[in-house]
Amino acid sequence: MTSHPGVLTIAGSDSGGGAGIQADLKTIAALGCYGSSAITALTAQNTRGVQGVHPVPVKFVESQIHVVLADIDAKAIKTGMLYDAQIASAVVRTLKAHYREAPMPALICDPVCVSTSGHTLLRQDAVDTIVDELFPIAALITPNKQEAELLLARRGYPAEIKSLHDMLVAADALMGLGSRAVLLKGGHITATLDDIAQFASAHPEVKRVPQGVFGENMEILQLSGDTTKIEELVVDILYQTSGATMFYRPRIDSQNTHGTGCTLSSALASFVAQGYDLVEATRKATEYTHFGIQAAYPVGGGHGPLDHLHGLRPACIPARTPTNKHPFTRLLIQQSASTWKAYVEHPFVVELGKGTLAKDKFVHFIKQDYHYLKYYARAYALLAAKATTFGGVDRAVQTILNVLREINTHKAFCGKFGVTEEELESTPEASATTAYGCYLIETGLQGDSMKLTMALLACLLGYGEVGLWLKRHASAPDGWVVLEGNTYLQWIEDYSGENYQSAVKLGLDVIESRAAEDPPSPARFAEWAGVWQKCTQLEKGFWDMAMNLSP
């Protein structure tokens, strides 16, 4: 399945934005395809109706189709309002010419004759043209009751479509007009569950696709005030040479039905372009349209449009791309820029870099760091316990092993500063250490593994940033960081060194891919960002504690 397969819509323009190519392009984009358009006619239109039509010169309609298809591959094509016979023929002529050597992609033809508001959008003379010239190359036509009656009347099928049985007969008759399949839309015919049951027993050969209909063990939802009417169902019948399928769902009482036909046919084209067969494409397209009506918001004073983007929610993290590998981490750092800066450029770090840091302060720091690392290791053990994959367990345990190794070098390091192992163990824990350590454990018990990962991140990334920052200012021409003879050189080397930096790299990759695989809602992102910021503050507090020799 191509990423964003191309879909071309050949239709009218609705200045009101709710129907025509405007509805088509919103639908196509919302469903993950790429839409291009050839405009056949402009309308001056709003939610109350069509006030005027300006047909586009036939030559220019042809040239739009030609120019688009010459450059942008279409996996499906949809036609809507074709206005008159000349334009309709021109469209057929141009498509046939373009696909002379190649097979034509699925052509979904919405035989738009009359607008929701009752305005004629297809000249009488054009009806024969679309039937005789367009239908024969169409993979599917999608007439509603009114359009079906109009199309069939010209073929000596005078009857009105009133029942499900009428629909089936009409769909069969419409197949006679030359398209490979017919979707007869029953929006104007109301059926009940009993009608469906009766129809089903009379026509067992017709496949049935119920869509979110009640009665199937959902009485609690009804009792809790769901008002969807199951007394009134909307039924669509898809007729293919392979057989008929009926789709039915509860009717929604709504004024927001402007552009429903355009939306459905462009949704069909989009799903077909993505490789779905007609039955599945119809199921998905009718549900997309159904929910679009349900989610509609008020626009204008007449028949408002659907909400075409109902199926999408705002993302709070930019997409991860080759030029932006860490959108999530960058956002975290930017959002807490001042706290983060106060942490990674802390006076403790600066004095450590200059080599001027008082020894007792550093000793206080490494003693408390010893206690902190115990919490840190235990938090990773908790993370392992919360993992759902062996990979997750492994990553957490590897970190614990690193900490245990670090502890030994830490002890040796402390020895250099005259701190014995006994002293390390017996040193009382400072409040800043308790606050930070216990916050890690509490976060692990309170939330899921991602939340705990967020809590563990500030330490991993912060020390990495400090290491690189000091290293850079040591090598810079105006470098204020002293390496040679610096009492704390090893500490700087450790955190700027390859070992630690590769752990940082791994950590970054883990959270960036998890955030990309499971994009958080704004609420969840705020929770993560809160944990991150809290921990940067606790890190700053930890160094304050060292600088002030606080208990």
Add this chain to the structure above:
Amino acid sequence: MTSHPGVLTIAGSDSGGGAGIQADLKTIAALGCYGSSAITALTAQNTRGVQGVHPVPVKFVESQIHVVLADIDAKAIKTGMLYDAQIASAVVRTLKAHYREAPMPALICDPVCVSTSGHTLLRQDAVDTIVDELFPIAALITPNKQEAELLLARRGYPAEIKSLHDMLVAADALMGLGSRAVLLKGGHITATLDDIAQFASAHPEVKRVPQGVFGENMEILQLSGDTTKIEELVVDILYQTSGATMFYRPRIDSQNTHGTGCTLSSALASFVAQGYDLVEATRKATEYTHFGIQAAYPVGGGHGPLDHLHGLRPACIPARTPTNKHPFTRLLIQQSASTWKAYVEHPFVVELGKGTLAKDKFVHFIKQDYHYLKYYARAYALLAAKATTFGGVDRAVQTILNVLREINTHKAFCGKFGVTEEELESTPEASATTAYGCYLIETGLQGDSMKLTMALLACLLGYGEVGLWLKRHASAPDGWVVLEGNTYLQWIEDYSGENYQSAVKLGLDVIESRAAEDPPSPARFAEWAGVWQKCTQLEKGFWDMAMNLSP
């Protein structure tokens, strides 16, 4: 802030779909506004360039604007390609006429003169018209380097814009053309951080808005392979009577710049329509455009378009609406329909409803239910421990109190069946009970409170559904459920009764609102649905155990 404020775009149509009203409407929709359009000219265009232009008759341009504004309130208006002097004047005339009595919403004017592909989109004779007639009513004009030079040249400002200083001088000169503000886009001028620093010291009065620029404590990201070039920055200057602001961000090497100007100006209009001031609207609109270029996917053989929907992700739960109050629960039930049915219409339930259920099976059930309820209460205690609000703690504790009350009636109930309290306590726990009970606790320890809530849901909702189902089939004409003289009548009354059903109602409301406030990603939804289905299976297993008297 109105939901979906209206934005009208008055511009050309790009058949290729990447620029013009097509880009405008995608942008406006993506940013949560409602877009309508008045088309000034059609182009036959693709990513390689403009092949032809069909200007729309002046009267019809007027009528599109008139018809839209007569019905759909616009909070901001954007103009793009106006093609010639007649159309440009007509647009100004129509807007002035419509807003004779009311204040005109912010008018964002993108003085489109030349397309990205170099095609002239504004006749020479129209330049004076837009300057003399349109700019004076514009809240903002958004020229790029080329357009700014062209506009200023006609005002005897021959110089080329090469540097940040040139930009500032040009922006100041452009203010002289009559608009209330100017956004001079620096897309074609490259600056470095040093250029910015120098400019800043020379012009301290110019506010600076860095956008995701490196150097601010993000060295770890660079080390981990972020390739964004900070050597090359793109700078835009917003000039207002209140002062100038410069926005700068890393340049992205990309062919996907087709429609950038249209996108930026319609994004500006959308944010202004939402009530943001020009500085904030510019920051958000430039970032939206920046990420749109970054997330672009290949289309056509030339300059491809941006990804206008980069900021949105697919939702897996339909919007919660007055006619669809339980979209989440309905989806859960539909997705696991067969398991759910096997659970709530279990033979155990059927025989219980008929009153034919063997007493020893029921006794086995209530003994094991006693053990299960202990796990259930403890799981809610865990939920309370994981809550982040007092409301959350309260809801969980209320449930525990209900269970404790239930336990007493349960004991009395067991007494009727000759089961003593000692017997209840001493009965060994069946594997089905252990499986279900321990799964609840494990889920609570492993995940967050929502995941635990999902695990507790199948029991709450299932027994509610069973109660209503039995009650309905007792009252139905063909009712097979016997109430009178049914040994298990009280059990039926309990779960169909008001107490239990109001608990179900509360539970439904809690999860529906939590799912709506924190919409899950597809990955997270799958995790939730997995837990739900697992628990419906464990519930069915629990009744199998009772039917088979399994240990």
